[in-house]
Amino acid sequence: MQNDDVKQRLPARGKKQIDKKIFLLKGEIPVRTDAEEEYLLRAVDAFKRRLCVISPDFQILAVNFTTDVAVGSDIIGQHCYKVFYDRSTPCKNCAVTEAVKTKKPALRPKIDDAMDLGMLPCLYSYPIISDGKIDAMVSMDFDLPTQSGLQEKLERSNAFLQNLILSAVNGVIAADRKGKILFFNDVASDLLGYSVEEALNDLNIRDIYPGDGAYQVMKKLRSEEYGNRGKLISYFVDVASKNGATIPISLNASIVYEGGLEIATIGFFHDLREELQLKEELEKTRIQLFQAEKMSSLGKLAAGVAHQLNNPLGGITLYAKLMMEDYELEEGAREDLHRILKDAERGRDIVKELLEFTRQTRQLMRPNDINHAITRTLFLLENQALFQNIKIVTNLSSAIPPVYSDIQQLNHMFMNIILNSVQAMDGNGELTVKTYNSTNENWVCIEFSDTGPGIPKDVLPHVFEPFFTTKEEGQGTGLGLSLVYSIVENHGGNIKAWNNPGNGATFQIDLPLQNTDSGDHQDGK
Numbered sequence: 001m002q003n004d005d006v007k008q009r010l011p012a013r014g015k016k017q018i019d020k021k022i023f024l025l026k027g028e029i030p031v032r033t034d035a036e037e038e039y040l041l042r043a044v045d046a047f048k049r050r051l052c053v054i055s056p057d058f059q060i061l062a063v064n065f066t067t068d069v070a071v072g073s074d075i076i077g078q079h080c081y082k083v084f085y086d087r088s089t090p091c092k093n094c095a096v097t098e099a100v101k102t103k104k105p106a107l108r109p110k111i112d113d114a115m116d117l118g119m120l121p122c123l124y125s126y127p128i129i130s131d132g133k134i135d136a137m138v139s140m141d142f143d144l145p146t147q148s149g150l151q152e153k154l155e156r157s158n159a160f161l162q163n164l165i166l167s168a169v170n171g172v173i174a175a176d177r178k179g180k181i182l183f184f185n186d187v188a189s190d191l192l193g194y195s196v197e198e199a200l201n202d203l204n205i206r207d208i209y210p211g212d213g214a215y216q217v218m219k220k221l222r223s224e225e226y227g228n229r230g231k232l233i234s235y236f237v238d239v240a241s242k243n244g245a246t247i248p249i250s251l252n253a254s255i256v257y258e259g260g261l262e263i264a265t266i267g268f269f270h271d272l273r274e275e276l277q278l279k280e281e282l283e284k285t286r287i288q289l290f291q292a293e294k295m296s297s298l299g300k301l302a303a304g305v306a307h308q309l310n311n312p313l314g315g316i317t318l319y320a321k322l323m324m325e326d327y328e329l330e331e332g333a334r335e336d337l338h339r340i341l342k343d344a345e346r347g348r349d350i351v352k353e354l355l356e357f358t359r360q361t362r363q364l365m366r367p368n369d370i371n372h373a374i375t376r377t378l379f380l381l382e383n384q385a386l387f388q389n390i391k392i393v394t395n396l397s398s399a400i401p402p403v404y405s406d407i408q409q410l411n412h413m414f415m416n417i418i419l420n421s422v423q424a425m426d427g428n429g430e431l432t433v434k435t436y437n438s439t440n441e442n443w444v445c446i447e448f449s450d451t452g453p454g455i456p457k458d459v460l461p462h463v464f465e466p467f468f469t470t471k472e473e474g475q476g477t478g479l480g481l482s483l484v485y486s487i488v489e490n491h492g493g494n495i496k497a498w499n500n501p502g503n504g505a506t507f508q509i510d511l512p513l514q515n516t517d518s519g520d521h522q523d524g525k
């Protein structure tokens, strides 16, 4: 019988023999009492995992009583792979085979092919050696299916978490207490310009924040003021990219604690540049709207006043002329009447401007050549005394298509801007006029730059306001640029003014390229 064969191969289980072979300690031979042996055996049985002694050719020599298969003399001598796994050959990744080969304890080799988790072979095996030869093998099964399942699950959930953070839309960076980077996802890499590898090997969290930024973040994290202690919520801060650019970010960060001690910090952040730009544009639009509203109410008021002024001005002109024709006047009186007539004419011009400003004149919209309109305006102005020492540089793109517009208004608009520039330069300097297509080709841009003193910071926000002037009384009405603004608006365009980096000011007008094919068209009241 198989069982008897196995027993014959075994050394007799005498107490002395076991003492000598296994329990030699510092040269002494420890003596074990029967009670001690009994307890040891019971301990092995009480050990809630399978412990099995097998021969190097896989026959079961002994098992503890906690094994999940029925223990009895019928399994002794049988092959472990048959009894425990119902296999006809030894398991593929058997730790026993490994331990027999190396004569050393062996763990089940790493399983890389997809196996039935419930069929995983034993985890751990070690040989019992005497006189350099293997007497038997111990094989331990640490409830393998469950453990591998857990391990597998843990690995899977770790990979999932890692993947989750890696694919976050936010930048994610974790660092240890010394600032060494522990985690750096692709978004952080794209934003800051460091490769993930570079960040993990060479970067310190302090390098990411300009100045004492990292210190400030830690200080806030540790204070109670910015969320709970250890947390920082929606904190706006600048970071520095690898190429030295400063990037504003919104940061949510927290300290990672272990046993009450700080061990790391983790930050989730996003780039604020687009958001800030959008805000800035919104603010600009809000100001423009406000401006437009103000212009509209002032415009109505001005239109009313202009109409009312027209009659008395007509009266003054008429009676002054009659007096000059009908009466013999002294030279002094004639001169005074001339003055009255001149001022009345000036009054009429202002009224005309006011009416134009409030669109009380008819508008004739048609496709116009902007370059031609500019050249014509310049031609009219160039010969005036004020332009004697002004160098005019034109850089007009021949690629710009006609713009659907009112030519009178265009001329008026260009005239106002050019006159302002020349006045600002006090008749001495350079005026550059540029036209070009915007990058998206839907707009025509016109730029006027001068080399004058520029527009003072406190004046700049008001230049398009009606009646705003810095010129002396009688020199300016404060209506020129507000009229320009209103014309640009009328054409669906935009106007901006800024100071040049060196000197002087620039006015940029963008006019939309639309409806150019709809032919002549009357607009206005």
Ligand code: ADP
Pocket: 416, 420, 421, 422, 424, 450, 452, 453, 454, 455, 459, 463, 464, 468, 469, 470, 471, 475, 476, 477, 478, 479, 480, 481, 482, 505
């Ligand atoms: P006005 O010319 O009658 O003062 P505007 O509306 O045309 O009225 O201009 C408003 C103000 O804008 C001017 O008084 C001046 O202070 C400022 N300004 C306009 N153009 C320029 C320029 N090119 N350089 C400096 N300041 C300018």
